[in-house]
Amino acid sequence: MRPTVKDVAATARVSPKTVSNVINGIVFVRPDTRDRVERAIAELGYVPNLSARGLRNGRTGVIGLAMPDLSTPYSAEMSHHFVEVAHEQGWGIQFAETLREPARASTLLARARQRLVDGVILNPTTLEESAIALDPTRPPLVMIGEVQQRAVDQIWVDSVAAAHDMTAHLLGLGHRRIGIVGCAGDGFNSETARLRLAGYHRALAEAGIAPDRRIELACATWTPGDAAAAVTAFLAECDPPDAFFCFTDSMAIGTLSALWAAGIRVPDDVSVAGFDDIADGQFATPPLTTVSFDKRYFAEQTLARLVARMSDASAPVTRVTVPHAIVSRASAIRR
C-alpha cells in the first residue's frame, strides 16, 4: 500500500498535520521536526495524492487545451510551447481535439466542471463553436485564435492586418494577380479564413485591384492534400496567377506540391506565400515566404491570461494581439 501522510506521521512521530505543514512550507516548523519528517518521507517514498489535495483545495494543477486538430505541424508547435511553458510554471496540460465534432469542446468544459482541470485554453474555429464560452457555469477560460466573443479573454494574431501585410508584400514584389488558397466554403466557415480574406481584399483595394472570385480557392480542410487538390483543379481550368497566398503553411506546402506536379516552377513562374511559419516551411523547396509570430510568446501570454483569469474571475476581459512579421524567403520573388 502506498504511504500516506498518516504513515509518514507515524514514522516521524508527529501528527499528520505537521507532515502537511512541512510539505507545504507555509507554517514554520522547527528544524529538527522538519528533519525527522523529511527523513520519513524519503524513507517511505511518500508522494502526496493529488486527487485528495485537489478535493480538499479545489485545484488540480492541470489545465485543458482544446485544439481543432492535433495532427498538423502547426498544432504540434503550438502544443509544444504550451506544454513547455505550462511545465515551467508547474502546470500539467490535458489535451482535447475538437474538430471532428464541435460538441467535444463542451465535453472538455464539462471535464473542467468535473474539476479535472482548473482552466481551459480553447481554440474555436467558428463562432458557433465559441458560443459555449457563454455558458455562465463555464470554468476559467481563454480563447486563442481569431474567433472573438465578448466577455472572453482572447489571444490572437491580427489576421486581418497580417493578411493585408502579406498581400501588400506580394503586390510590392510586382505581383498583380494574386490567388488565395484556403477560403471558406463547402460548409467550412472558418472565422480565420474570413478575416484573412478580408485583409487580402483590403490590400487589393488599396492597390486599386478588383478582387477576382475565380482565383480565391476554397479548401474543405486546411491540409496540404486539399490545398493541392484545389490548386490542381484550378490549373486544369485556368492559367496560374502571379502568386498564391495560402492561408496556412501547410496549404502552401500542398500548393508547392501541386505546382511541382504541374511542371510550374516556384518562384520563377509563380510565387507562393504561407501563414504560420511552421518549422518545415523553411525546408520546403523552395523555402516559404510566410507570416511569422513568436509562438513561445503566444503561449506565455495565453497562460498568463488564463492564470490571471483563474485567480480573479471578475477581472476585466483582455484581448492580447501577438505581433506578426512577414518573413521573406525564396518562394516569393520580384516579378
Next chain:
Amino acid sequence: MRPTVKDVAATARVSPKTVSNVINGIVFVRPDTRDRVERAIAELGYVPNLSARGLRNGRTGVIGLAMPDLSTPYSAEMSHHFVEVAHEQGWGIQFAETLREPARASTLLARARQRLVDGVILNPTTLEESAIALDPTRPPLVMIGEVQQRAVDQIWVDSVAAAHDMTAHLLGLGHRRIGIVGCAGDGFNSETARLRLAGYHRALAEAGIAPDRRIELACATWTPGDAAAAVTAFLAECDPPDAFFCFTDSMAIGTLSALWAAGIRVPDDVSVAGFDDIADGQFATPPLTTVSFDKRYFAEQTLARLVARMSDASAPVTRVTVPHAIVSRASAIRR
C-alpha cells in the same frame, strides 16, 4: 457553490447514496426514484467531482503521454491518434515532453504516483532514459518505440527490419552507394538510430557492399535543420551518393532542401527516402518514398496494452510489433 450529491439528494428527497447509485447504475433503483433523481440532477446542473471520485476509488480516468519532442509533425500525428483513441474509450490524456531533460520522464512518473494519472505511455529515446521504468513503484506503464526494457510492455515498429527493407528497396532500384542521414553522434545516442543503422548494415552485407562511414551522416537532433546542415556540409566535401536514406521523414525533408539548395536534382541525380510516413511527406517535392505504418493501429494497440496493464499488474509482459511497409513515391527511382 457547485451542487454536490448532497444537494441533489435533498432536492430529490433521497439519500446521497441513492443519487450515487443512480449515477453509477450498478445497483438497481426503482424507476420513479431514478426519475426524481435524474430530474434533480438536471435541475441543479449537477456534475460529479472527479477529484473526489478519484480519491475514493483510486482512478482518475486520465493517462499520461510522454514524448521526446512534441513540436514535430511526427509527434503531432501520433498525439492525434492517441488523443482520438483515448477519447473514444473515455480516457483523458495529459501530455509531457522529455527531450530537453530526460529527468522529466521521472517527473511524469511522479505525477502518476501522485495519482493524477492512472497509467503512462512513455516514449524513451535512450536506454538510460528507459531505466526509470525499472522503479518498482512505477505506475502502470507501456513504452512505445525502439528502446526495450525487460519487464515493460512495448509497442514498436521493427526498426531493424524496416531499415533493412528500405535499404534493400533502394538497392533493388539499382543504388549502390547509399548514404544515411540521422546516425547517432555528438552525444546523441538514440536507440532508434542504432537499430536503423543495424538494419541498413545488414541489407548492405546481404548485397555484398561494405559500409562506408563517410556517408553515414550524424545529426545532433532529428530535425530538418540539422539534417540539411549535415547534408550541406557533406556535399561541400564529397560527391553525392546514389541515394540518401534518412532515418525520419523530417530529416528527409531537410535533406531535400539541402540538395535543392546545392542544385542537385531529386530523384534524377539522387534518390531520397525517409521513415515514418508523415502527412507532409507526400507533399514534399518530390513526394517521399518512406517507411509507413498504421499510426492509428499503433495507438490502439498501445492503449489496449496499457489498459490491460492497469487492470492486471502481474499479467505477462507483451511486445507488440506493428507492421511496416515501404511506400514508394517519386523521391526514389530506378538508377
Next chain:
DNA sequence: CACGATCGTTACATCGATGTAATTGGAGCG
C-alpha cells in the same frame, strides 16, 4: 518561582463520492 506570551504541534472536521452494513417498507404466505 510563577505566570502569561509565543510558537509549534495536535485533534478534529471537512472536501465529495461511494462501499458496507444496517434499516425500512412492502409483498407474499400461512
Next chain:
DNA sequence: CGCTCCAATTACATCGATGTAACGATCGTG
C-alpha cells in the same frame, strides 16, 4: 391479520490532505 423475507434505501465510515481551533511546551519577565 400477523409474520417472514427480500428489495430498495439509508446511515455511517472511508479515501488522503489540509484548514481551524484548541492545546502544550518553552521562554521571558515581574
